[in-house]
Amino acid sequence: MAGGGFAASSGGGTEFEAKITPIVIISCIMAATGGLMFGYDVGVSGGVTEMAPFLEKFFPAVHEKVNDPGLNSNYCKYDNEGLQLFTSSLYLAGLIATFFASYTTRSFGRRPTMLIAGLFFIIGVCLNAGAQDLAMLIVGRILLGCGVGFANQAVPLFLSEIAPTRIRGGLNILFQLNVTVGILFANLVNYGTAKIAGGWGWRLSLGLAGIPAGLLTIGALLVVETPNSLIERGRLDQGKAVLRRIRGTDNIEPEFNELVEASRVAKLVKHPFRNLLMRKNRPQLIIALSLQVFQQFTGINAIMFYAPVLFTTVGFGSDAALYSSVILGAVNVLSTIVSIYSVDKLGRRLLLLEAGVQMFLSQVVIAVILGLKVTDHSDNLSHGYAIFVVILVCTFVSAFAWSWGPLGWLIPSETFPLETRSAAQSVTVCVNLVFTFVIAQAFLSMLCVFKFGIFLFFSAWVLVMSFFVFFLLPETKNVPIEEMTEMVWKKHWLWKRFMSDVGDEENNGKWGNSNIEMKNGQIHN
Numbered sequence: 013m014a015g016g017g018f019a020a021s022s023g024g025g026t027e028f029e030a031k032i033t034p035i036v037i038i039s040c041i042m043a044a045t046g047g048l049m050f051g052y053d054v055g056v057s058g059g060v061t062e063m064a065p066f067l068e069k070f071f072p073a074v075h076e077k078v079n080d081p082g083l084n085s086n087y088c089k090y091d092n093e094g095l096q097l098f099t100s101s102l103y104l105a106g107l108i109a110t111f112f113a114s115y116t117t118r119s120f121g122r123r124p125t126m127l128i129a130g131l132f133f134i135i136g137v138c139l140n141a142g143a144q145d146l147a148m149l150i151v152g153r154i155l156l157g158c159g160v161g162f163a164n165q166a167v168p169l170f171l172s173e174i175a176p177t178r179i180r181g182g183l184n185i186l187f188q189l190n191v192t193v194g195i196l197f198a199n200l201v202n203y204g205t206a207k208i209a210g211g212w213g214w215r216l217s218l219g220l221a222g223i224p225a226g227l228l229t230i231g232a233l234l235v236v237e238t239p240n241s242l243i244e245r246g247r248l249d250q251g252k253a254v255l256r257r258i259r260g261t262d263n264i265e266p267e268f269n270e271l272v273e274a275s276r277v278a279k280l281v282k283h284p285f286r287n288l289l290m291r292k293n294r295p296q297l298i299i300a301l302s303l304q305v306f307q308q309f310t311g312i313n314a315i316m317f318y319a320p321v322l323f324t325t326v327g328f329g330s331d332a333a334l335y336s337s338v339i340l341g342a343v344n345v346l347s348t349i350v351s352i353y354s355v356d357k358l359g360r361r362l363l364l365l366e367a368g369v370q371m372f373l374s375q376v377v378i379a380v381i382l383g384l385k386v387t388d389h390s391d392n393l394s395h396g397y398a399i400f401v402v403i404l405v406c407t408f409v410s411a412f413a414w415s416w417g418p419l420g421w422l423i424p425s426e427t428f429p430l431e432t433r434s435a436a437q438s439v440t441v442c443v444n445l446v447f448t449f450v451i452a453q454a455f456l457s458m459l460c461v462f463k464f465g466i467f468l469f470f471s472a473w474v475l476v477m478s479f480f481v482f483f484l485l486p487e488t489k490n491v492p493i494e495e496m497t498e499m500v501w502k503k504h505w506l507w508k509r510f511m512s513d514v515g516d517e518e519n520n521g522k523w524g525n526s527n528i529e530m531k532n533g534q535i536h537n
């Protein structure tokens with residue numbers, strides 16, 4: 013798997029020799045299983061909430077509405093705060109956990125943080141699979157949420173730091189690829205377990221989350237720590253040895269020197285969260301937080317959480333709804349693979365802009381079809397229209413999967429300087445989970461109120477975020493991770509205004525005007 017050496021450069025940046033070594037590929041694959049667990053949790057919740065035994069045991073009011081023709085309403089039959097809390101409690105726990113994960117990531121490293129995530133996942137899976145009442149079910153989901161918070165904090169950083177610059181985008185997207193594989197795996201499992209006689213299929217669905225949980229835990233024990241983290245924590249010799257090992261060459265001095273200098277600057281920062289608000293970090297922070305908000309307001313999680321429910325709502329039978337969700341999951345996986353191969357060739361901006369057009373048009377057409385053909389108490393769509401809705405949803409999902417899905421995580425993880433990277437990732441994950449929670453908690457109620465208009469609501473957001481990308485998002489393709497400030501932010505038509513005359517002098521926890529720059533592994537005043 014080792015390849016020939018190449019120079020990862022862009023636009024006059026420092027050239028670092030690096031081979032695509034087996035240890036890098038294996039480490040990235042193992043670490044990215046954190047995404048597998050996240051994806052499985054997203055996919056499994058929508059499926060089990062379609063299973064009658066699960067609803068009857070934990071949500072009898074919903075079970076009654078679904079099965080009573082007098083109470084049945086296409087758009088409102090799943091509107092229940094408790095049911096939404098089952099899904100969204102995971103994300104509420106995750107956003108709280110990510111602040112603790114920021115501390116462990118910076119103080120102990122990326123690898124131990126992934127191990128903690130794996131342990132949270134395993135305990136949460138055991139509680140969910142063995143749940144006897146709603147409280148036990150929710151506690152299990154909360155522990156799974158803690159695992160999500162720790163995994164989403166550490167894994168994207170790990171992938172961005174260990175990967176050579178030239179293929180950093182593709183390897184980082186392994187996390188999102190595993191998210192999509194997890195969703196597909198969950199959809200396949202739900203399709204099978206829904207047919208199990210005896211009413212215990214939902215336990216198997218929730219329990220099989222132990223497979224990705226175990227893979228992440230084992231992976232965290234086997235992978236190497238990133239040289240960035242080792243150097244940041246003062247382990248220079250160990251960091252240098254790991255850098256030599258993962259790059260597959262002895263010519264590592266330029267990259268090592270740059271990491272050392274980045275670490276020295278990072279150690280001047282005593283309050284990384286406070287530093288995020290400093291003028292020179294505002295462009296990265298605005299971009300990172302906006303991407304998280306926009307990612308959720310594409311409507312993707314609403315569709316992926318509740319795909320079986322959504323397809324049942326528009327007229328599919330229960331089995332057909334689960335089958336359609338499997339198709340959706342497969343499209344998600346294949347489209348994410350497209351992103352892996354194209355992100356470092358076509359760039360981040362082009363993928364986001366093309367996807368904006370595709371997502372906008374597909375959602376508008378879905379809204380028109382549902383508005384014309386699905387009333388609150390209609391029995392079903394015609395076969396032709398039902399198939400067309402599935403195709404349009406797949407069109408939407410494919411666009412998201414090669415753009416906002418992976419790039420929403422990739423871009424924030426690669427744009428911040430080392431001194432604020434861990435804190436920034438924590439805030440990024442927190443904001444993502446806040447809005448994931450909001451959408452998960454509100455979607456079924458919004459579906460009840462907006463009906464087909466829910467797709468027009470999300471399509472309007474897609475239009476806004478596309479304009480944001482066109483005017484405000486700079487390209488980060490093939491730029492060395494420690495040179496983002498010089499190569500990207502200082503050259504952008506708007507963000508360069510925040511970068512001028514900003515130094516690294518610390519005075520009582522605040523930045524002064526000493527105008528320190530880092531070039532080619534050296535600090536220049």
